[in-house]
Amino acid sequence: MNKIRSREVEVVVVGAGQAGLSSAYHLRRARYEPDRDFVVLDHSPRPGGAWQFRWPSLTYGRVHGMHALPGRELTGADDSMPSAEVIGGYFAEYEEAFDLRVHRPVEVSAVREGPHGRLWAETSEGVWAPRALINATGTWDRPFWPRYPGQEHFRGRQLHTADYPGPQEFAGQRVVVVGGGTSGVQHLMEIAEVAAATTWVTRRPPLFREGPFDEARSREAVARVEERVRRGLPPQSVVSVTGLPMTAAMERARSAGVLERLPMFDRITPNGVTWADGHRVDADVIVWATGFRPAIDHLAPLRLREPGGGIRVEGTRAVRDSRVHLVGYGPSASTIGANRAGREAVREIRSLFAEPGAGPVGGPKDRHVDDPSQHAVAAAV
Known part of the structure; x- marks a missing residue:
């Protein structure tokens, strides 16, 4: 059996867009230390999440529905500047201000069941073995291309x-x-x-929607998307409902x-x-301009999907595995929704860790353990 070195932490956050940074902020507020208690892994080359890839003509003044990250407002932005530059710079300042120490560029290829009740996150910088995982990968990496004859x-x-x-x-x-x-x-x-x-x-x-989009209509739209993920169906975007x-x-x-x-x-x-x-x-x-699908293929080894094709989620918690939380998925796939969901995910993870027998690990540890993927291969033979 192959022996692979893994590093143990409490939480791995996958993705450093709005959802991932919000989650990391709330982990810091809960006194989790970056690179000791949690890590944030981002495959993008620089800060900015999906915003860094937006087209140059989408200036900041044309962006609608952009909510500030928790704990730090975006002020003094030039509306004529490309949104990629404005928001990318804001995210970079945010990471530095809260010392989030995002690891990038890091690809997460698979998350599977690991030894000792931990998850096993296989990445381009090695294997991380967290007790919980916050998936904040969004949708930008999975553009949907319809197929038509000819x-x-x-x-x-x-x-x-x-x-x-x-x-x-x-x-x-x-x-x-x-x-x-x-x-x-x-x-x-x-x-x-x-x-x-x-x-x-x-x-x-x-x-087309005319007139103000009040709080009642907003709650109704989010509830409709939330109902789909509760039933294990692929989520619709909030915009498609509103x-x-x-x-x-x-x-x-x-x-x-x-x-x-x-x-x-x-x-x-x-x-x-x-x-x-x-x-x-x-x-x-x-x-x-046919939209995107959630970038969650790396979670496939955990078999979280329901027969309807989606991951059934209660709050942010995956129903099939309470260690996995999805932020920026379904009803939280908006900037304000991601902020709230990041806070909720951290609260639920802390409750999970407080359960009997789930004591703290006391910082990252390196271990040589059997590769769980090899166990899967052996079981299949």
């Missing part, structure tokens, strides 16, 4: 929101934008200013005919897209 024969360019470069690359081109969410509308409106023609396609008629806020810019785009939506096409041709009734649109580019 897609592989399209002669033009296809790209996803995850690769969106801003509108300048679409000047003079015929562009089909697919998706009825916030990103799709933002892409469409700015591409329409430079493109030869734009076509907007969505699976369902988009829902609808799109009708802004002045959207009103102008609607008046100009930019927001005229077509139902989903049936086939992609080498030169564009077609519908069953014979209607067709020629295109040079298809932009898939």
Whole structure:
């Protein structure tokens, strides 16, 4: 049997976006020390979570629903600056201010059952053996690409929101934008200013929300998403439930005919897209603003998924394993939701550690133990 060195800590936090930093902050508040009692592992090259990858034309002034991290406000930001720079800088200052000591870039390849009742997190910097794990990996790393007949024969360019470069690359081109969410509308409106023609396609008629989004409506939307994760279904985004806020810019785009939506096409041709009734649109580019899925494949060895395809969660706790908490998943997949969920996850983990027989480990330890993945292989033979 292979012997592998592991390092023991109380908690491993996977991800250093809003959800991961909020969780780390609350661990610090609970007097857990970074690199002794907990570690934060982030695969990104620098601070900023998914924000660091946003397109340059998404300036900070155009960001909506960005809530400050707990304990430190974002002040004095220039609205004309790219959101990636503003929020990336804010996250970097936050990590330093609270001495969170994020390890990066670190890839977490698998989390499985480990020896002595611990979890076993296999990473590019070695193996960590925590008593609990906070998964805060978000969705940016799993862009969803729908599949349609003829897609592989399209002669033009296809790209996803995850690769969106801003509108300048679409000047003079015929562009089909697919998706009825916030990103799709933002892409469409700015591409329409430079493109030869734009076509907007969505699976369902988009829902625009006018007027204030009060607390009661917010609670109702979160409750609907929460109900899905309680039932073990893949979570919807909160935005998909709340609808799109009708802004002045959207009103102008609607008046100009930019927001005229077509139902989903049936086939992609080498030169564009077609519908069953014979209607067709020629295109040079298809932009898939079709959203993302939770980045949780590394949790697969723990078998947390339900038959419905999602992980059943109560609060932040995975029902199938109380040591695993998901922050930024389902109802907490928003900046304010992630802040609250980070606090809740730490509270629940502390309660778990307080149970009889679950005493503190007293700092990280290196151990040589059997590789649990080898046990799994042996059991399967």
